[in-house]
Amino acid sequence: QVQVVESGGGLVQPGDSLKLSCYASGRDFTQYVMGWYRQSPGKQRELVATITSDTNTAYGDSVKDRFFISRENIKNSMHLQMYDLTPEDTAVYYCNVRHVFAPADDYWGQGTQVTVSS
Secondary structure (H helix, E strand, C coil): CEEEEEECCCCEEECEEEEEEEECCCCCCEEEEEEEEEEEECCCCCCEEEEEECCEEEECCCCCCCCEEEEEEECEEEEECCCCHHHCCCEEEEEEEEEEECCCCCCCCCCCCEEEEC
16 A cells, blocks of 8 residues: 655744655565646645655746755655745645556655744
């Protein structure tokens, strides 16, 4: 049984940093892309960043040069280091793991809330 669990959300002030973590279990995720998505009220879920097992990364335009994704294959874990947060970054952040060759084989975490407010 695959499980995906996020941690690290919280309430921060504009300009602060925050680190999110995601841990996946239940199988070998070598051929899975791991990624972060976010959704705020009234908006569609959007890409934040993705990373393959050989550390190829992709970022959403709104977070480039502020957010940095990393992955520890041996631990089936992934992290998102976020810098210079703004209120527009407020959202529920979801971890996703998706098979590279079978996109329908994907799993989501329950989400972690990030709130940026003064």
